[in-house]
Amino acid sequence: MPIHKTKYSFLALGDSYTIGESVPDTDRFPMQTEEILFTNKIETYPPRIIAITGWTTSDLLKGIEANSLNHDFDIVTLLIGVNNQYQGKSIKNYETEFFELLNIAIGCAAQRPSHVFVLSIPDYSVMPFAVGRDAEKISQEIHCFNLANNKISKAAGVHYINITPISKRAARDPSLIANDGLHPSGKQYALWSQLLAPEIVKVLK
Numbered sequence: 001m002p003i004h005k006t007k008y009s010f011l012a013l014g015d016s017y018t019i020g021e022s023v024p025d026t027d028r029f030p031m032q033t034e035e036i037l038f039t040n041k042i043e044t045y046p047p048r049i050i051a052i053t054g055w056t057t058s059d060l061l062k063g064i065e066a067n068s069l070n071h072d073f074d075i076v077t078l079l080i081g082v083n084n085q086y087q088g089k090s091i092k093n094y095e096t097e098f099f100e101l102l103n104i105a106i107g108c109a110a111q112r113p114s115h116v117f118v119l120s121i122p123d124y125s126v127m128p129f130a131v132g133r134d135a136e137k138i139s140q141e142i143h144c145f146n147l148a149n150n151k152i153s154k155a156a157g158v159h160y161i162n163i164t165p166i167s168k169r170a171a172r173d174p175s176l177i178a179n180d181g182l183h184p185s186g187k188q189y190a191l192w193s194q195l196l197a198p199e200i201v202k203v204l205k
Contacts, residue, residue: 008074008204010034010047011108013060013101017079017122018051020189022178027186029119029193030077036197042204044075056083057097064101069108075200076109078102079119081145085138095148102156113157114203117196120146120160122167128181159199163192 012018012030020028030047037044050063060080078101084094102118109115124130125138146164153160166188170176176188184192 004204005074006043008037008042008044009070009072010044010075010077011069011073011105012047012049012051012077013064013105014049014051014077014079014119015055015060015083016051016053016183017082017119018049018077019053020186021053021183022180023183023186023189027189029189029196032186032190032193033077033197033200036193037200037204040197040201040205042201048073054083055080056087056089057081057094057101059083060101061097061104064104071108072110073108074115074204076105076116077119077196078105078116079121081121081149082124082142085121085141085145091144091148094145095152098149099152102152102158106156106158114159116156116158117199118149118153118158118160119192119196120149120162120164122184123164124167124182126168126171127177127183159203161192161196161199163195166191166195 030049034044034047050067057080080101081094105116106113121142123139123142125135130138150160176185178185
């Protein structure tokens with residue numbers, strides 16, 4: 001059931017993709033999502049972000065534990081896993097820890113799964129960073145990690161935002177790539193936000 005407040009709270013959990021490595025703070029996808037929500041007459045407090053470049057699921061669990069979080073956030077996003085893949089962590093380990101993180105995210109949303117939004121892992125195999133690496137292997141492994149987080153998300157009844165196809169457009173559109181040659185540009189994050197924000201609007205309006 002939609003809730004109606006003067007202002008909504010927003011928690012974003014993740015890694016470099018959530019803090020917007022190599023782009024201005026205003027280009028981070030939580031901030032761009034906040035702007036779109038505002039145009040839809042939904043005002044939020046500044047998103048609270050718990051994310052560090054390089055974090056795996058294990059790191060995010062520790063990061064959450066180190067922070068004092070409320071359990072009444074109106075919007076919670078979760079995007080995590082690329083560093084599990086990059087560091088060669090197992091899918092089994094990822095499934096276990098992602099499941100735990102998703103339960104924490106639901107708890108932070110006052111046990112409302114409909115207020116939780118999982119974003120798929122971007123495919124960095126198309127980025128300049130991956131030149132000279134086994135791009136096909138990277139892409140296939142990320143696909144497997146996304147199969148896992150999608151299945152867990154669907155079972156939990158949360159929203160699943162598939163931004164991976166957008167990330168693959170960077171293969172033919174350099175404007176979607178940040179200056180570091182690895183992370184998305186603000187333009188790409190804007191495309192993510194354009195998928196995410198309408199789903200949030202449906203829940204809150």
